[in-house]
Amino acid sequence: METNYQLKRADFIFKNENDWKEVLKKNINRPPHELINELISSELKGRGGAGFPTGLKWKLSAEVKSDIKYVICNADEGEPGTFKDREILSLVPFKVLTAMAICGHVVGAKEGYIYLRGEYFFLKPELNKAISEFEHYCKEINLDFTIRIFMGSGAYICGEETALFESMEGKRGEPRNKPPYPAISGYMNKPTVINNVETLAHAYTIFTYGAKRFYDLGVQYSRGTKLFSVSGDTPKPGIYELELGMSLTDFVNDFGDGDTKAVQVGGASGFLVPRKRFAETTIGYEGKLIGISLPTGGSMMLFNSSRSMFNVLDNYLEFFREESCGQCTPCRVGCQQLLKGIKAVKTGEKNAQHLDKLLRLAETMQFTAKCGLGQSVANSFSSIVENFREEMIY
């Protein structure tokens, strides 16, 4: 198959021009509605996975009347195969801090928090140094905004925004019922903007270079660039900033080892795309032929023909069995049944038709689970079982 498309690499996020002071000063002197419009016209969507329009999120929170509001940076990067937020916070922390402060200015919040993944404890000293330098400058320019780090404790579920609030409030990290949504009632039941680390870094890009520069990258519905955490059977694992809208064929041509059998897009909670579907799959928020979205922050795991897809699925389900918060029935029990079920089919205790029952169960989990974790287990389960059924049985 021939294609003229080349992967369009970009370099915004990690390009450090050390201009954060000017960016901050310039933008906090702009009226909030102008900043919101800028963000909306950039069509930036949340880079944590769900893809909610960031400008709209800020707008909703700005419109709520409340003396106390919060800005939270979600740095609970726990999706298997995702490691970009760590690099952002290590290399360009001021971009994130600046975007948080601008967000505070926009929505009327004076307090910001970074919810840092428990395993990223080692980032804390450097990040705190950056925060104190940042806060020092805020005082200089009379900006009333503070940022504190809240350490997570290692639960995957706490990356879910409402579970994250529960965790910060000192409670067990369990997702809440929605509505109300965080923009209305989030941390401490106050209006809260919660953004992924990368989203804030992109917001910094937009507030530095303007919305147009960002909007001109990518394709329709999927504007701008995105960081991809590339791992698995690839000669060049790492973090790459690419324009959205690429086809998976191009991606594999660039990153594969010549024997790529499948790519898991979006980590354990994402989709597995087999080789025969590479050409028809584009990476963005609206996939073309089959609806591939980016359920998480752009994890790309490549598998070559030496890999057993049964083992891959077994590994994912083992992860979900343990990381489900256990609160809702479909997720807690469903994960156990999927895991035990594929093992039973593999050993012959259950016949192959049991896989069909499990596929229907996965669909129920998608329809009925309380939060994104339980709802997205079906993504990897169904895409692996449907495409590699023989590997599940034999």
Place this chain on the structure above:
Amino acid sequence: MGKNIKITINGEVVEINEGTSILDAAHQVGVIIPTLCYHKDLCVAGNCRVCVVEVAGQKRLSPSCATPCEDGMEIYTNSVKVRNSRKHIIELLLSEHNADCTRCYKNGKCELQKLASDYKVMTDDFIPLVPFKHYTIDMFSPSIIKDDSKCIRCQRCVRTCAELQGVNALTVAYKGDQMKITTFFEKAMNEVVCTNCGQCIIHCPTGALVERNYIEEVWAAITDKTKHVIVQTAPAVRVALGEELGFEVGTRITGKMVAALKRLGFDTVMDTDFTADLTIMEEGTELLSRLKRALVDHDPEVKLPMATSCSPGWIKYIEHMYPDYLGHLSTCKSPQQMFGALAKTYYAQARNLRPENIVSVSIMPCTAKKFEANRPEMHDSGYRDVDYVLTTRELAIMIKQAGIDFMKLNDMKFDRLMGESTGAGVIFGATGGVMEAALRTAYELVTGREVPFEGLNILPVRGMEGVKEASVLIEKPLKEWSFLDGVTLKCVIAHGLVNAKKVMDSVISGEVNYHFIEIMACPGGCLGGGGQPIPTSPEIRAKRAAAIYAEDTGMPLRKSHVNPEVLKIYNDFLIKPLGEKSHHLLHTTYTARKRY
């Protein structure tokens, strides 16, 4: 109140208040949606997912308990998608549940079992998960048995313990497949702050939390010819037992209950209401003596306000949570324990029985009473004062086991000596009842006149508000109580331990100066006790309360101090309230406990 909006449920247009949950809206138009984690007493959790419904235009299903209606919503509660999902969820719960139903104490009364039956879950598609988990049954508490293999993780017990009781003995621990409901450091139920109130039991949908039952022990005692078995029945039992035996909620079945107890083979059927009246004599006198010590003697040692001590859940709560304030508790034993101490002394002497041959049984709306009877200090008769405590539910089981057609029983009366009671004793079963009974007696003792409320009904202390305040001005008292002239007696009543905490904290902060506090551990008082019929709800408790007050109004005697058997026991045996014999048999001490 929000504005009215229009929605459709299964095609039918419904006008409802904005913000109403889909579940409530559906119930308003006669559409029943099954639930498990939902309970009217508790906050909405939305975790079982049994109540999911389909909203047109949405790919995912919505939990009807946790989703507010929005204008124009098109809701389907019985679509293919809903039915398939709901069945899946029930199957999942069953796969994780020890479904050995015929050997379960809750067999026939389990909400999960009912759902399985309603939805005809006959398949075994899913792998039973119980064998992979290593469950042990916690049987260490004298009141509550906790069997995690039957737990469906709905967290109703956790929310009960936190929201209604503020005790937090039960909590969620671990995650994923290991997630479970447990105690602090997974200690046994008898080693934690648990007050044994049993509210978790009456809110549990399955057999994961049940009372420790003593049915076989009581059968054995009844059958033993050498034993004389005496039974007492608490006030709140007579307005709730009927629910277990086919009567409408709020039906009074006192006479039938007495008849049933006699048919079961108890040798004597007495009434805890008698010792409730006696409690008023002792506790009222104690309050007046504390007031005298404070106002006349200016004794700095006297502890006011004085708090009631009838509710063993409350006693264990204050022992754990406010151990420095035990001096505020009345030293009176609860009516159950007063009765127990008298059964093996006063009653034994009067009937010429050897106390060691007496087996004393009580029928209580309460599981904490099981713990109370087990307390080491409750041996003042020289023997264990109360041998076995049965809940209302256990009595109903015995009546069914004995083949008694309860509906057909003719009313009978309690036996004499400790079976006479007044309306004041009956209202002990409702929140505010002890206060009302005490005021009826104390006011009259002090002034020589009846309490100045129409028909003796002290309405300010009644009702289901969590904390109620009342005050009574004392005017023109009798000579010996002249120090109370012009004193406004300030009272406060709380039910549900979360409200007890509010009262205690306000007492400790000194923001209010009460004289007398009534606290009942359970919502609604004993009528909402942890040993009462399941289910419970605000409406059910209100109906039981109405029955209690109807029972009071219907009694010829309604003041504790006119109970002829109370007068007789003071004349023949106790001599006087707070006298030496009372002190020995009817009063007790408390134990400071730690929180962990």
